[in-house]
Every structure is written in C-alpha cells, then in structure tokens.
Amino acid sequence: xxxxxxxxxxxxxxxxxxxxxxxxxxxxxxxxxxxxxxxxxxxxxxxxxxxxxxxxxxxxxxxxxxxxxxxxxxxxxxxxxxxxxxxxxxxxxxxxxxxxxxxxxxxxxxxxxxxxxxxxxxxxxxxxxxxxxxxxxxxxxxxxxxxxxxxxxxxxxxxxxxxxxxxxxxxxxxxxxxxxxxxxxxxxxxxxxxxxxxxxxxxxxxxxxxxxxxxxxxxxxxxxxxxxxxxxxxxxxxxxxxxxxxxxxxxxxxxxxxxxxxxxxxx
Numbered sequence: 044x045x046x047x048x049x050x051x052x053x054x055x056x057x058x059x060x061x062x063x064x065x066x067x068x069x070x071x072x073x074x075x076x077x078x079x080x081x082x083x084x085x086x087x088x089x090x091x092x093x094x095x096x097x098x099x100x101x102x103x104x105x106x107x108x109x110x111x112x113x114x115x116x117x118x119x120x121x122x123x124x125x126x127x128x129x130x131x132x133x134x135x136x137x138x139x140x141x142x143x144x145x146x147x148x149x150x151x152x153x154x155x156x157x158x159x160x161x162x163x164x165x166x167x168x169x170x171x172x173x174x175x176x177x178x179x180x181x182x183x184x185x186x187x188x189x190x191x192x193x194x195x196x197x198x199x200x201x202x203x204x205x206x207x208x209x210x211x212x213x214x215x216x217x218x219x220x221x222x223x224x225x226x227x228x229x230x231x232x233x234x235x236x237x238x239x240x241x242x243x244x245x246x247x248x249x250x251x252x253x254x255x256x257x258x259x260x261x262x263x264x265x266x267x268x269x270x271x272x273x274x275x276x277x278x279x280x281x282x283x284x285x286x287x288x289x290x291x292x293x294x295x296x297x298x299x300x301x302x303x304x305x306x307x308x309x310x
Contacts, residue, residue, distance in 0.1 A: 046109040046116075050079075050123050053116075056108050064107070070094045071104035083120040084239065084265060087113045156283045157292035163281040164293040176276045176301060179258040180210075181308035183232035187257070189215040189248045190236030197236050197262070197291060201298050208306030215248055224251050236262040236294075238282075241269055249273040262294065 047053040061072040074094035075082065081090065090113075091098040102113055110116040180186055186205055190198030198214060205212035215223050227233065233252035237245040246269055249259050253273045261274030264282070271277050278301075280294045 044109040067096045067100045068104050157290045159283040160293035176260045177304045180305045184230040186212040187233045191242045194236040204302040233259045238264045
C-alpha cells in the first residue's frame with residue numbers, strides 16, 4: 044500500500060481503515076483524527092501518550108496507513124502546513140464572515156486575547172529556565188538578538204531595552220541581506236525568537252551560535268519547536284489568537300522581564 048500523497052488522501056485512508064482496527068490502533072486513529080494539527084509539531088511519544096498507547100502501537104498505525112513510519116507521516120503534514128497560518132486576506136475574510144463587528148468590538152476581542160495570553164504565561168512560565176537565561180545573559184560579553192517576521196518587534200524591542208540599560212547587544216535583522224554572524228565571539232550569548240511557521244533564518248543563526256559555543260536562549264511557542272534543538276535554554280510563550288490574528292502581549296511581557304532582570308544582574 045502506498046502512502047497518502049495529500050492531506051485529503053490521508054483523511055480518506057484514515058476513514059477506510061478505522062472501523063476494522065483493534066482497540067489500541069483504534070485509539071491511535073481516534074486521537075490522530077481529532078488532533079491532525081499536532082502531527083507536524085509533535086513527537087511519537089507525545090502523540091502516543093495522547094492516545095494512551097505505547098509508541099510502538101502508533102508506529103504500527105502509521106504503517107497500516109501506508110507510511111514507512113511516523114517520520115514519513117509527519118513530513119506529509121509539515122509540507123502541507125508549512126505556511127502554518129492563514130494569509131492575511133483569509134484572516135480578514137473570516138473575520139467579516141464571523142460578524143466581528145465594529146472597530147471597538149475588535150479592540151475588545153484583541154484586548155481579551157491579550158489578557159488570556161498574559162494569564163496563561165503567569166501560570167505556565169518555567170521559573171528555573173527564566174533564571175538560567177538571566178544568568179547566561181548576565182555573563183555575556185555581547186547579547187546577539189535575532190527574531191524575524193512576527194518576532195521582529197520583540198527582537199528590536201529587546202535590543203532597545205538592552206541599549207538603554209547599557210547591556211552590549213546587537214540586533215541581527217537581515218537588513219540588506221547582510222550576515223553578521225561572524226560578529227559572534229566566545230563569551231557572547233544569543234537570544235533567538237521564532238514561532239510557527241518558524242523562520243529558517245532565525246533557526247540558522249541559532250544553530251550557528253550554538254556551533255560556535257555560545258549559549259542560545261530560545262523564545263518560542265512550544266518545547267517541540269525546532270528552535271529547541273539549538274537552544275541551551277527554552278522559554279515558551281502561549282499566545283491566544285482571535286480570528287487567526289495572534290498578539291505579542293505575553294511575548295513582550297516575558298521579554299521586558301528578561302531584559303530588566305539581565306540589566307539588574309549586571310549591576
């Protein structure tokens with residue numbers, strides 16, 4: 044049996060095989076069907092735990108669908124969902140169709156999304172990871188900051204605060220296609236910020252910084268982010284969206300706390 048070549052084929056195949064599956068494989072099918080958005084960013088262990096089955100059962104389920112294993116199934120979803128988020132025209136269309144209302148109503152919705160994001164951050168922040176990030180940055184000669192696309196406002200604001208607090212920092216913004224990675228030296232540190240769909244340029248700089256022996260502090264959306272592979276310390280930030288528009292409320296709050304804590308630690 045050949046593997047499904049598209050998400051639509053995957054859904055059809057899933058519907059065809061589900062009824063005849065034994066209990067554990069049926070649990071895999073039910074969990075996968077309800078969480079297709081998680082396939083591209085989860086590990087075998089995470090999906091198996093969600094289905095309450097051993098990882099070997101999930102691997103067997105992937106083979107029944109026609110894949111050689113989990114990696115091939117995950118690749119299908121990563122390629123299909125690589126944009127990761129609707130384009131802005133689609134987002135606006137969805138807002139209009141949902142009857143979002145007046146500008147004041149939109150403001151209220153975005154304020155509420157920001158409030159929920161901040162509340163979730165307060166509950167979920169990893170205090171040990173935050174303290175470790177501050178310690179690493181406080182000892183750095185220069186802090187290299189990179190964050191593109193949606194993360195760019197956070198990166199630029201971090202650089203601004205570091206400058207005001209007299210913490211040597213360099214913003215890697217990619218302007219003019221200039222590559223400043225060779226400015227990184229032993230004794231420096233790197234802050235890399237990226238969210239799904241993840242910036243290849245940010246990931247590349249984080250990887251290069253790690254290869255040069257610099258501690259990399261990653262600010263991202265989940266521990267399974269590809270940024271986690273290069274970061275010595277990972278800080279995850281939940282951001283509630285409204286109409287597929289995501290705010291930066293929690294991310295900016297975390298960033299200003301990080302910058303002020305580093306400035307204070309450096310004296």
